[in-house]
Amino acid sequence: MYYDALRTFVTVADQQNFTKAATKLRISQPSVSLHIKNLEEEFQTELFIRRPKKLTITPTGEMLYDRAKQILAVYEQTRQDILEHHQAVKGALKVGASFTIGEYIVPSLFMQMREKFPDLDLDLDIGNTAEVVQSVRRLNVDIGLIEGQTNDPELQIEPFMEDELFVVASASHPLAEKEEVEINDLHQETWIAREEGSGTRKYLDHVLRSNGLQSKSMITISSNQGVKESVIHGMGLSVLSKSVVERNVKHNDLAIITIKGHSFKRQFSCVYSPIMAKKRNVEAFMGMLYR
Numbered sequence: 639m640y641y642d643a644l645r646t647f648v649t650v651a652d653q654q655n656f657t658k659a660a661t662k663l664r665i666s667q668p669s670v671s672l673h674i675k676n677l678e679e680e681f682q683t684e685l686f687i688r689r690p691k692k693l694t695i696t697p698t699g700e701m702l703y704d705r706a707k708q709i710l711a712v713y714e715q716t717r718q719d720i721l722e723h724h725q726a727v728k729g730a731l732k733v734g735a736s737f738t739i740g741e742y743i744v745p746s747l748f749m750q751m752r753e754k755f756p757d758l759d760l761d762l763d764i765g766n767t768a769e770v771v772q773s774v775r776r777l778n779v780d781i782g783l784i785e786g787q788t789n790d791p792e793l794q795i796e797p798f799m800e801d802e803l804f805v806v807a808s809a810s811h812p813l814a815e816k817e818e819v820e821i822n823d824l825h826q827e828t829w830i831a832r833e834e835g836s837g838t839r840k841y842l843d844h845v846l847r848s849n850g851l852q853s854k855s856m857i858t859i860s861s862n863q864g865v866k867e868s869v870i871h872g873m874g875l876s877v878l879s880k881s882v883v884e885r886n887v888k889h890n891d892l893a894i895i896t897i898k899g900h901s902f903k904r905q906f907s908c909v910y911s912p913i914m915a916k917k918r919n920v921e922a923f924m925g926m927l928y929r
Contacts, residue, residue, distance in 0.1 A: 640677065656670050731920070739783045740783070743881060777913070783906065801879050801906050806869055806887075806894055828873065829853045829876060832860065833859075857873060
């Protein structure tokens with residue numbers, strides 16, 4: 639069985655370094671080298687190009703990497719299924735989530751999971767939508783929760799809740815003093831936006847483009863908190879999820895700009911590989927999402 643060798647190979651590819659892989663796996667570096675050598679002999683191909691201070695995966699190594707991730711996932715799922723034969727949810731669940739969901743939605747979900755399944759270890763990996771989709775595709779997480787969409791043919795995607803967004807400004811912004819504004823009042827404003835690849839950034843771009851709005855300037859910040867702080871300090875407007883801003887609005891740090899005849903809504907979705915769909919821990923988590 640080449641399980642250990644495949645696990646070592648994937649770790650070396652991720653770490654891009656034999657020594658770091660050995661440390662992560664808690665085995666000796668000669669053992670790492672032996673595992674890679676055995677795989678190269680088994681597949682009759684070179685998996686890595688070794689240069690001083692640089693390790694590069696070969697094209698055939700890339701082919702094995704994707705297959706190895708799937709093999710390891712199936713092995714772990716089988717081990718998990720046997721462990722959970724009597725429907726006990728144990729082991730670990732790793733969730734990838736985009737920033738808004740990871741920071742404001744997942745904590746309460748994890749609290750519910752902890753109460754119902756106390757023996758389950760929970761792990762949250764936060765990134766933007768594009769990063770989460772990549773993690774799901776590479777099986778680095780069991781399931782992903784995203785604000786945007788994906789057209790990846792290898793993955794399943796299902797909406798799990800509706801999200802409302804608001805145009806927000808500092809409490810001292812001129813538009814904040816008005817009960818209602820026209821959409822054209824947003825023309826030539828400075829916007830504080832999340833980074834490219836973020837679902838929230840994609841939605842803001844859609845709002846501007848679909849309403850023919852031109853920005854005076856665009857400031858990009860790769861965190862919700864950074865965007866909020868910039869808006870609070872009067873640097874510009876932003877479009878953010880209700881869950882992100884409701885506490886600040888309640889404390890009068892931020893003001894919601896009500897746009898006449900417009901509301902902004904989108905779907906949060908879960909995305910997963912079909913390989914993970916029957917994993918008991920994933921089923922339990924999805925049951926929590928949709929109850």
